[in-house]
Amino acid sequence: MNEFEIIEKYLALKAKNRKDVIQGVGDDCALLKVPRGQRLAVSMDTLIAGVHFLPDCPADDIAHKAIAVNLSDLAAAGAEPAWITLSLSMPELDKQWLAEFHRGLKRMVDYFGVQIIGGDTCRGPLSITIQAHGFVPQQVFCRRSTAKAGELVCVTGDLGDAALGLLIAQDKMTAPSKGIKDHLLKRYQTPYPRLAAGIALRNRATAGIDISDGLLADINHISQASQVGVLLRWERIPLSNQAKAVADKDLLMKSALAGGDDYELCFTVKEDELEATQKALEMVGSPCIPIGRMTGKPGVRMMDEDDEVDLSQFNQFGFQHFSKGVGASHWEI
Amino acid sequence: MNEFEIIEKYLALKAKNRKDVIQGVGDDCALLKVPRGQRLAVSMDTLIAGVHFLPDCPADDIAHKAIAVNLSDLAAAGAEPAWITLSLSMPELDKQWLAEFHRGLKRMVDYFGVQIIGGDTCRGPLSITIQAHGFVPQQVFCRRSTAKAGELVCVTGDLGDAALGLLIAQDKMTAPSKGIKDHLLKRYQTPYPRLAAGIALRNRATAGIDISDGLLADINHISQASQVGVLLRWERIPLSNQAKAVADKDLLMKSALAGGDDYELCFTVKEDELEATQKALEMVGSPCIPIGRMTGKPGVRMMDEDDEVDLSQFNQFGFQHFSKGVGASHWEI
Numbered sequence: 001m002n003e004f005e006i007i008e009k010y011l012a013l014k015a016k017n018r019k020d021v022i023q024g025v026g027d028d029c030a031l032l033k034v035p036r037g038q039r040l041a042v043s044m045d046t047l048i049a050g051v052h053f054l055p056d057c058p059a060d061d062i063a064h065k066a067i068a069v070n071l072s073d074l075a076a077a078g079a080e081p082a083w084i085t086l087s088l089s090m091p092e093l094d095k096q097w098l099a100e101f102h103r104g105l106k107r108m109v110d111y112f113g114v115q116i117i118g119g120d121t122c123r124g125p126l127s128i129t130i131q132a133h134g135f136v137p138q139q140v141f142c143r144r145s146t147a148k149a150g151e152l153v154c155v156t157g158d159l160g161d162a163a164l165g166l167l168i169a170q171d172k173m174t175a176p177s178k179g180i181k182d183h184l185l186k187r188y189q190t191p192y193p194r195l196a197a198g199i200a201l202r203n204r205a206t207a208g209i210d211i212s213d214g215l216l217a218d219i220n221h222i223s224q225a226s227q228v229g230v231l232l233r234w235e236r237i238p239l240s241n242q243a244k245a246v247a248d249k250d251l252l253m254k255s256a257l258a259g260g261d262d263y264e265l266c267f268t269v270k271e272d273e274l275e276a277t278q279k280a281l282e283m284v285g286s287p288c289i290p291i292g293r294m295t296g297k298p299g300v301r302m303m304d305e306d307d308e309v310d311l312s313q314f315n316q317f318g319f320q321h322f323s324k325g326v327g328a329s330h331w332e333i
Numbered sequence: 334m335n336e337f338e339i340i341e342k343y344l345a346l347k348a349k350n351r352k353d354v355i356q357g358v359g360d361d362c363a364l365l366k367v368p369r370g371q372r373l374a375v376s377m378d379t380l381i382a383g384v385h386f387l388p389d390c391p392a393d394d395i396a397h398k399a400i401a402v403n404l405s406d407l408a409a410a411g412a413e414p415a416w417i418t419l420s421l422s423m424p425e426l427d428k429q430w431l432a433e434f435h436r437g438l439k440r441m442v443d444y445f446g447v448q449i450i451g452g453d454t455c456r457g458p459l460s461i462t463i464q465a466h467g468f469v470p471q472q473v474f475c476r477r478s479t480a481k482a483g484e485l486v487c488v489t490g491d492l493g494d495a496a497l498g499l500l501i502a503q504d505k506m507t508a509p510s511k512g513i514k515d516h517l518l519k520r521y522q523t524p525y526p527r528l529a530a531g532i533a534l535r536n537r538a539t540a541g542i543d544i545s546d547g548l549l550a551d552i553n554h555i556s557q558a559s560q561v562g563v564l565l566r567w568e569r570i571p572l573s574n575q576a577k578a579v580a581d582k583d584l585l586m587k588s589a590l591a592g593g594d595d596y597e598l599c600f601t602v603k604e605d606e607l608e609a610t611q612k613a614l615e616m617v618g619s620p621c622i623p624i625g626r627m628t629g630k631p632g633v634r635m636m637d638e639d640d641e642v643d644l645s646q647f648n649q650f651g652f653q654h655f656s657k658g659v660g661a662s663h664w665e666i
Contacts, residue, residue, distance in 0.1 A: 022372060022471060022474070023474065023476065026477075026558070027410070027476055027477050027478075027558075028376060028406040028407075028409040028410050028477070028541075028542060028543060029374040029375060029376045029406050029407060029409070029410040029412060029467075029474075030374070030375050030376070031372050031373070031374055031410070031469070031471070031474050032372060032373040032374075032375065033372055033373070033471075034367045034373060036369075039355060039364050039365060039366055040364070040365040040366070040367060040373065041362040041363070041364055041365075042362060042363050042365065042418060042450070042451065042466075043361060043362045043363070043451065044418045044419075044420050044451060044452050044453050044462075044464065045420070045453050046420040046422060046453050046455055046457075046462065048422060048455060048456075048457035048458075050457075051455060051456055051457050052455070073361040073362050074361075074362060076361040076362070077360070077361050077362040077364070079362060085375060085377045085464060086377075087377050087378070087379040087462045089379055089381060089460065117375070118375065118376065118377060119377050120377050120378050120379045120462070122379055122381060122384060122385070123381075123384055124379075124381035124383075124384050124458070124460060125381075125457070125458040125460075127422065127457060127458075127460065129377075129379065129420045129453070129462040131377065131418060131464050133375075134362075136364070138355060138364070138366075141355070141356065141362075141364050143356065143360055144359075144360050144361070145360075208361075209361060210361060225359070225360075
């Protein structure tokens with residue numbers, strides 16, 4: 001078995017052939033057909049060992065997360081996923097590692113019905129770059145820049161679990177039970193992108209983003225792009241019982257507001273659309289939790305009951321780039 | 334100026350807005366329109382410092398080459414380039430390096446009329462992953478698998494220059510004059526993809542590939558995918574005067590047959606189409622040099638006048654992956 005065959009075996013996953021793939025893996029280019037009336041939505045993300053995942057993270061979880069992170073961007077845009085390209089750089093050809101990586105890829109690719117259509121593999125420091133391709137009718141593409149003052153801000157699920165899972169993975173924290181530990185670790189290592197929710201939000205969400213860098217950093221993108229302010233309410237932020245079992249209020253705030261890696265969707269809706277939106281999301285198994293409101297006053301602010309929270313204390317977490325530490329050095333262009 | 338602004342300034346190149354880009358850099362996804370009747374051709378390649386380019390290579394040349402390598406895959410498929418996504422990982426935020434990198438990006442993007450539509454940037458070992466997107470009518474997409482016995486094998490230009498340029502860049506060889514040195518270095522560091530040739534070859538080339546891994550490795554892809562053999566003629570292989578000035582026959586063979594990084598196109602044509610093909614390529618400033626013929630006998634063979642060359646001696650160069658050394662560890666899936 002030569003290197004080409006190993007790569008084909010572990011990465012190409014040729015079995016699944018979508019009808020919109022005219023030529024997949026195995027030529028200079030993939031050749032693809034975007035369905036009539038649909039636009040192509042693409043997103044690219046790189047995950048680097050020691051930066052975006054711990055070096056000892058199981059290979060199947062690395063594959064899972066690399067796919068999830070990219071599909072989450074499609075979810076935020078309301079796109080339906082179709083194709084994946086994957087560039088894998090690894091220090092040496094390790095068949096056992098590749099077999100595990102393959103298991104993680106296959107799990108995600110099968111679950112979401114996407115096809116790996118090409119990519120590249122080379123020797124180098126362990127890192128994975130994935131580009132996800134999806135379809136969306138032009139008029140329902142969900143942007144960051146279209147929120148308006150008065151609209152509600154909602155999220156699709158608990159925040160902060162992933163940041164706490166990272167602390168557990170780094171042995172910086174212990175959990176009181178295996179169930180709690182597993183829940184938080186899973187939320188950090190193998191998130192599921194909210195693709196069905198993204199599609200259900202078409203024509204309902206007025207703006208949206210996925211929470212990858214932390215709620216404050218990501219809602220700030222909506223705020224800046226839409227040129228409106230945000231007023232959040234701490235008591236409305238959804239927190240899991242598992243998170244509450246391991247963290248005090250300080251750490252809960254840090255994790256939920258600036259932790260990142262949650263991959264829930266954050267979006268805005270008109271107030272009179274909230275109930276219909278909650279029903280639509282319930283149909284696809286996703287919560288729809290209002291956590292605040294867009295305002296005319298610029299900037300991101302948060303109330304904790306009657307007191308305003310000083311959000312500048314979180315700047316050193318979610319907003320920082322090129323700082324040291326897993327999860328703090330990633331942004332999009 | 335914060336990191337977001339630096340990245341926007343140096344990588345986004347927002348000025349050029351193609352009409353088929355509905356949403357470019359700055360949202361979770363780019364939103365794109367593939368013209369009616371066209372198919373989407375995509376190719377992804379990663380370049381890693383110390384593997385695909387020398388660590389001291391000027392940043393503008395790194396950008397140039399990263400774009401060129403990907404557009405060359407589009408050229409091989411006969412596609413017209415449109416969009417670029419780019420993931421840049423770098424050890425630290427170096428404004429001077431980014432400014433140089435930006436210059437190289439801008440040169441290529443402006444020259445070929447493509448737009449950078451998104452990507453990712455993060456802290457990590459220096460590496461660049463680019464995905465190129467182009468358009469091609471389905472029926473003229475040029476594959477590797479459609480060559481037939483009896484057809485001629487042609488290339489679009491001199492082979493071996495890039496491998497000799499690498500030796501010069503590594504200080505493993507000296508050139509007798511600055512002109513010769515500059516020519517070979519340029520061929521290695523800043524190749525120009527044969528995009529116009531690729532489009533001119535639509536409906537003429539029966540199969541094609543770009544020469545990235547070395548002529549023997551790449552023609553072997555056509556041979557295997559098409560299930561036909563190849564008989565090359567050494568005396569027909571185009572060699573530059575600059576290459577002949579620095580290398581003896583042994584090194585010329587090694588460089589031209591197994592060196593890689595030339596980014597000329599290698600394609601097959603029916604014999605009675607050769608003249609028309611040569612005229613079509615002349616119109617776009619590209620040579621069209623027959624170097625051999627596809628045969629019914631499997632495998633890649635080469636004659637040097639009346640003697641058959643033992644090609645196994647080149648296996649350790651072009652065919653090897655995960656070996657040490659720049660230019661020898663790259664392949665596609």
